[in-house]
Amino acid sequence: MVNVTSANFGDLVKWTLTVRNNGPSAATGVKVSDVLPSGFVYVSSSKPYSNGVINIGSLAVGQSQSVDIVTRVNITGTFVNVASVTGNEYDHDLSNNRAERSILINPASDL
Numbered sequence: 001m002v003n004v005t006s007a008n009f010g011d012l013v014k015w016t017l018t019v020r021n022n023g024p025s026a027a028t029g030v031k032v033s034d035v036l037p038s039g040f041v042y043v044s045s046s047k048p049y050s051n052g053v054i055n056i057g058s059l060a061v062g063q064s065q066s067v068d069i070v071t072r073v074n075i076t077g078t079f080v081n082v083a084s085v086t087g088n089e090y091d092h093d094l095s096n097n098r099a100e101r102s103i104l105i106n107p108a109s110d111l
Helices: none
Strands: 012-020 027-033 040-045 053-059 064-073 077-086 098-105
Touching (some): 012 053, 053 064
Antiparallel strands (some): 012 064, 040 064, 077 098
16 A cells, blocks of 8 residues: 555655465464665665565464555656565465555656
8 A cells, every 4th residue: 555646756655565364374474575666765664674575573363464664756657566475384375465556756857
C-alpha cells in the first residue's frame, strides 16, 4: 500500500507493507524484500531496513505485522514498487507472497 497514487518531485511517500501468517503453523525467519524503485530515496522505516530487506522475525498463526517505509521522490514518471515475503517454513500458497503498487510522479521542471 502507498499513501498516495500520485506525488510531486521532492515529496515524501510512505509505503506500508503488511505481512500476515495465514497458518497453519507459526512462521519463523520472516523477511520482506522491497528494493525501492530507482529515484525513490530511503528516508526512514518503522523496522530496520537494509539493502532492500526487512527482518520481521516470527509470526504466530493469524498474526500480522506492518512496516512503514518513508521515501523522498527524486524522479518523475510512473513507477511500480514490488515487495515479496519469505520464511523458513514450507509455504503451500505462494500466490499471496508478492504485492505491487504503482505511483505516478508528476512532471516537474526548474526554470
